[in-house]
Amino acid sequence: MTAGLADEARRFGSGQAVRRIEDAALLQGRGRFTDDEAPAGALFVAFARSGVAHGRLLGVDTAAARALPGVVAVWTGDDLVAAGVRPIPTATTFRRADGRPLAAPPKRALAHGAVRYVGEPLAMVVAESRAAARAAAALVEPRIEARPAVTDPAQAMAPGAPVLCDEAPDNVAAEMRHGDAAAVDAAFAAAAHRVALDLVNQRLAPSPMEPRSVLAWTEGGRLVVRLSSQMPTAVRNGIADAIPGLAQADVRVLVGDVGGGFGMKTGLYPEDIAVAWAARQLGRPVKWQAERVEDFLSAVHGRDVTSRAELALDADGRVLALRVRSLANVGAYPSTTAVAIQLLIGPWVTTSVYDVPAIDLHLRAVLTNCAPTGPYRGAGRPEAIYLIERLMDAAARRLGLDPAELRRRNLVQPAQMPYRNAMAQTYDSADFPSILAQGLALADWDGFTARREASRARGRLRGRGIATFLEWTGGNAFTESVSVRVTGDGMVEMSSATMAMGQGIATSYAQLAVDVFGVPIECIRILQGDTDRANGFGSAGSRSLFTGGAAIRVAAQRTVEVARGLAADALEAPADDLEYEAGRFRVAGTDLGIGLFELAARQPGAAIVAEDQASAQGASWPNACHVCEVEVDPATGAVEVVAYASVNDIGRVVNPAIARGQVEGGAVQGIGQALGEQVVYDAASAQLLTASFMDYALPRADGFRDFRTAFDPSIPCRTNLLGVKGVGELGTIGATPAVVNAVVDALAAAGVADAAERLQMPLVPARVWRALREGASGY
Amino acid sequence: MPLIALRVNGRGVETDVETQTLLVDLLRGPLGLTGTHVGCDTSQCGACTVRLDGRAVKACSVLAVQATGREVETVEGLARPDGALHPLQQAFVDAHGLQCGFCTPGMLMAAACLLEEHAQPSDDEIAHALEGNLCRCTGYVNIVAAVRRAADALAAEDVAGARA
Numbered sequence: 001m002t003a004g005l006a007d008e009a010r011r012f013g014s015g016q017a018v019r020r021i022e023d024a025a026l027l028q029g030r031g032r033f034t035d036d037e038a039p040a041g042a043l044f045v046a047f048a049r050s051g052v053a054h055g056r057l058l059g060v061d062t063a064a065a066r067a068l069p070g071v072v073a074v075w076t077g078d079d080l081v082a083a084g085v086r087p088i089p090t091a092t093t094f095r096r097a098d099g100r101p102l103a104a105p106p107k108r109a110l111a112h113g114a115v116r117y118v119g120e121p122l123a124m125v126v127a128e129s130r131a132a133a134r135a136a137a138a139l140v141e142p143r144i145e146a147r148p149a150v151t152d153p154a155q156a157m158a159p160g161a162p163v164l165c166d167e168a169p170d171n172v173a174a175e176m177r178h179g180d181a182a183a184v185d186a187a188f189a190a191a192a193h194r195v196a197l198d199l200v201n202q203r204l205a206p207s208p209m210e211p212r213s214v215l216a217w218t219e220g221g222r223l224v225v226r227l228s229s230q231m232p233t234a235v236r237n238g239i240a241d242a243i244p245g246l247a248q249a250d251v252r253v254l255v256g257d258v259g260g261g262f263g264m265k266t267g268l269y270p271e272d273i274a275v276a277w278a279a280r281q282l283g284r285p286v287k288w289q290a291e292r293v294e295d296f297l298s299a300v301h302g303r304d305v306t307s308r309a310e311l312a313l314d315a316d317g318r319v320l321a322l323r324v325r326s327l328a329n330v331g332a333y334p335s336t337t338a339v340a341i342q343l344l345i346g347p348w349v350t351t352s353v354y355d356v357p358a359i360d361l362h363l364r365a366v367l368t369n370c371a372p373t374g375p376y377r378g379a380g381r382p383e384a385i386y387l388i389e390r391l392m393d394a395a396a397r398r399l400g401l402d403p404a405e406l407r408r409r410n411l412v413q414p415a416q417m418p419y420r421n422a423m424a425q426t427y428d429s430a431d432f433p434s435i436l437a438q439g440l441a442l443a444d445w446d447g448f449t450a451r452r453e454a455s456r457a458r459g460r461l462r463g464r465g466i467a468t469f470l471e472w473t474g475g476n477a478f479t480e481s482v483s484v485r486v487t488g489d490g491m492v493e494m495s496s497a498t499m500a501m502g503q504g505i506a507t508s509y510a511q512l513a514v515d516v517f518g519v520p521i522e523c524i525r526i527l528q529g530d531t532d533r534a535n536g537f538g539s540a541g542s543r544s545l546f547t548g549g550a551a552i553r554v555a556a557q558r559t560v561e562v563a564r565g566l567a568a569d570a571l572e573a574p575a576d577d578l579e580y581e582a583g584r585f586r587v588a589g590t591d592l593g594i595g596l597f598e599l600a601a602r603q604p605g606a607a608i609v610a611e612d613q614a615s616a617q618g619a620s621w622p623n624a625c626h627v628c629e630v631e632v633d634p635a636t637g638a639v640e641v642v643a644y645a646s647v648n649d650i651g652r653v654v655n656p657a658i659a660r661g662q663v664e665g666g667a668v669q670g671i672g673q674a675l676g677e678q679v680v681y682d683a684a685s686a687q688l689l690t691a692s693f694m695d696y697a698l699p700r701a702d703g704f705r706d707f708r709t710a711f712d713p714s715i716p717c718r719t720n721l722l723g724v725k726g727v728g729e730l731g732t733i734g735a736t737p738a739v740v741n742a743v744v745d746a747l748a749a750a751g752v753a754d755a756a757e758r759l760q761m762p763l764v765p766a767r768v769w770r771a772l773r774e775g776a777s778g779y
Numbered sequence: 780m781p782l783i784a785l786r787v788n789g790r791g792v793e794t795d796v797e798t799q800t801l802l803v804d805l806l807r808g809p810l811g812l813t814g815t816h817v818g819c820d821t822s823q824c825g826a827c828t829v830r831l832d833g834r835a836v837k838a839c840s841v842l843a844v845q846a847t848g849r850e851v852e853t854v855e856g857l858a859r860p861d862g863a864l865h866p867l868q869q870a871f872v873d874a875h876g877l878q879c880g881f882c883t884p885g886m887l888m889a890a891a892c893l894l895e896e897h898a899q900p901s902d903d904e905i906a907h908a909l910e911g912n913l914c915r916c917t918g919y920v921n922i923v924a925a926v927r928r929a930a931d932a933l934a935a936e937d938v939a940g941a942r943a
């Protein structure tokens with residue numbers, strides 16, 4: 001029996017491709033997403049949103065909406081301001097060039113005094129049915145004195161441009177300079193080679209398949225908010241900050257199943273405050289389920305950075321300096337996080353895996369009449385890595401070097417670990433040359449010429465692209481706690497403040513728990529999404545496993561030690577004489593013993609409880625080599641990904657199947673950015689032109705799926721006790737430059753390198769076709 | 780309000796519905812079958828896919844009254860009568876064919892329809908059949924692999940059944 005259990009524990013412990021414990025419910029329609037909850041007497045919310053991108057909000061006429069049968073209440077921004085509802089604050093971490101703090105218009109639950117983007121919520125209708133709420137919202141009539149709108153950050157900074165907030169007459173919310181401009185100028189002056197690219201990292205819609213949803217009610221004088229979120233505690237604190245008379249202890253946030261997050265469901269949204277406020281006012285459950293168009297209009301978008309990036313190299317192809325000038329379009333109401341992503345987090349990885357001695361970065365976050373940007377899978381790192389990887393390829397072309405060879409000459413070497421980069425970030429562990437070599441081998445880099453010829457014979461232009469890169473993970477929130485309850489009926493319940501959103505974190509945690517407890521994985525229950533149980537940063541920035549997972553291990557170990565003391569009492573033996581294996585304490589050298597769960601049953605409350613916390617010493621730096629091959633149809637400009645190989649260093653791997661799913665699913669998102677996705681605003685009216693999945697081109701099932709994906713687990717992370725590195729964002733970060741580099745390579749081989757290097761994402765057929773034509777005609 | 784009678788997952792249902800009520804709202808609301816999800820408002824995402832007389836349809840694009848006298852099958856009715864997972868469900872577990880699980884019910888119902896019409900589809904045929912179902916997590920890699928695996932499992936069941 002004991003041997004059998006130990007064997008089972010080995011099969012379900014970490015390192016194994018354990019089948020997910022999440023799946024059975026989700027596959028049988030028993031998931032519990034927010035909109036699946038239908039409390040009796042619930043009311044439904046619909047928001048009236050601005051159809052005008054920019055203007056003074058003179059008033060909102062709600063009489064017709066109120067008169068509709070079934071409508072219970074209608075509130076406007078004026079009502080909420082009068083009631084003392086506060087805007088979502090920004091931190092003072094970031095500064096404008098004039099030294100004043102980050103300038104952004106106050107982000108309110110409902111617009112007040114002005115509207116600044118199309119889709120901004122300006123009134124809330126609460127009704128007995130969803131249909132009545134929506135019908136009434138359509139009857140809300142705002143009086144808006146329209147003003148000119150601006151969607152392009154360079155135009156927004158020009159004299160005479162519409163101004164979004166008085167504190168930023170130039171529309172620059174904040175800016176930062178990093179590095180040593182004089183040193184970089186000197187390096188460029190002395191360089192044998194200089195390359196420069198103008199690059200657009202277009203605006204994206206994160207598009208988790210479950211749109212945002214919020215359900216709120218009051219319970220015993222407290223406010224309960226059940227929503228789809230990656231950060232329950234931030235929502236709790238934000239709601240308590242915004243709504244007068246609420247302390248954090250008065251708010252309980254619950255999160256059930258989350259239908260994808262990708263960063264979009266971090267932090268607090270205006271709608272969250274409005275729904276919570278309505279529930280408190282009305283004393284009945286109130287639910288809002290966003291329509292997809294509402295998420296396109298008013299959930300955060302990602303990326304949207306325009307850059308000029310320049311590299312100086314010596315005659316041998318050694319990088320001497322990197323210079324970047326970027327304008328990030330952070331939209332109308334940037335959060336501190338949105339600004340941090342572009343001004344700080346991206347820059348941390350801007351030199352990536354390369355030993356770049358000097359940098360000069362000047363980055364500005366610019367206000368426009370677009371929806372706010374925020375975290376989207378990678379959040380700053382994809383933007384930074386895209387720049388450096390495009391530059392490396394452009395430099396290789398300039399020098400006539402194999403792009404892999406140019407990279408090899410510039411990699412930080414293993415002997416340099418721990419390595420401090422030009423942004424004072426320290427990489428703890430890596431072997432970039434090995435990962436590059438393995439990636440090239442997996443991709444059969446050297447066999448490319450034959451494949452290119454074969455493609456040519458079929459009338460296709462073949463190209464190959466490479467991205468060698470790293471990323472920073474952890475969200476700078478490195479401590480997590482886990483509380484444990486071993487029950488007499490045979491369960492180990494472990495509560496964590498990190499949040500599941502599809503990444504299989506409960507399974508990975510359960511595996512780590514099995515490592516310690518040695519009980520069947522069915523006995524482990526991972527509890528998340530309840531601020532009455534656990535509070536913390538939540539899940540973002542690929543932090544959960546290496547912070548929360550480490551806490552699972554130490555809390556499990558603590559529990560076994562607590563239980564050991566109890567077992568010693570029960571067995572009347574010294575604790576030091578007890579051996580623990582496979583859910584059982586045994587007095588060494590005897591048959592005398594007691595099972596963990598039996599022991600729990602004997603305790604007061606029939607449970608053993610314990611708690612512990614773990615802290616990582618810093619970020620983890622997952623890194624990889626991704627190699628993509630594409631074929632371009634010269635007749636249509638259509639691009640097809642035909643091969644994709646990657647070797648990834650995510651440190652120790654807890655669940656290889658989940659890790660592979662993260663890298664490949666993430667890579668498809670990166671391919672989506674390279675080839676299809678783009679949020680488009682009309683430049684004159686600032687109307688959103690891509691407000692549905694008919695206009696916003698998500699990857700579909702008929703796209704590329706034939707990934708070759710490998711992991712090198714031989715380089716454990718040194719900043720956490722598990723040795724793991726983050727994995728959630730790696731594929732997305734690598735795929736975009738790998739694909740674009742491949743397309744540029746295909747076109748360069750067709751003799752249109754200059755036009756190819758001017759191409760901007762997404763590389764839709766019309767753009768590629770035009771580059772082929774214009775390039776050929778000496779454009 | 781018209782009274783409609785239909786069968787849902789093998790059980791007879793009689794209910795009053797508004798003429799404009801969508802099938803998906805009938806399922807998720809009065810019938811409490813919340814496994815069928817709504818991921819968009821333009822019939823693009825396929826999360827609401829159910830089977831209507833065996834054919835995969837997007838339940839956001841069918842009126843409840845159109846289901847009168849017909850058989851509706853949702854993800855809740857997919858498992859075998861003895862409670863065992865349907866081979867498609869089992870294949871999604873085995874192939875890691877789901878992450879957040881929001882699109883999964885629609886994927887399963889679309890795939891169930893495909894496999895009844897075409898017992899041994901190629902990967903390309905599977906992908907084509909699922910083009911109307913969006914997934915943001917998996918990149919479709921393991922979804923297509925899961926459907927292929929299920930096709931093989933169903934074929935093996937048929938062989939076993941024929942031998943018995």
